[in-house]
Amino acid sequence: MAQRCEVCDIVIPAERMEALPNATRCVKHSDTARNKAFMVFGHKTGGEVTVVNGSNREAIRQAERANRRAR
Numbered sequence: 001m002a003q004r005c006e007v008c009d010i011v012i013p014a015e016r017m018e019a020l021p022n023a024t025r026c027v028k029h030s031d032t033a034r035n036k037a038f039m040v041f042g043h044k045t046g047g048e049v050t051v052v053n054g055s056n057r058e059a060i061r062q063a064e065r066a067n068r069r070a071r
């Protein structure tokens with residue numbers, strides 16, 4: 001089963017998955033590993049990926065709160 005990048009949704013190459021079995025991002029987005037991506041579902045939209053800087057704890061808290069509220 002193909003693993004897709006959680007950021008851009010492209011299929012992560014098999015070679016990368018062999019090197020990094022737990023990879024959830026493509027090469028292009030691996031540099032942003034410190035950032036967190038949240039899938040936020042609104043009432044009308046189908047869903048939206050929000051990426052916050054991993055060093056910004058307040059932003060993470062807010063995103064997590066929004067994510068929880070949406071479920």
Ligand SMILES: [Zn+2]
Nearest residue numbers: 005008026029
């Ligand atoms: Zn990507």
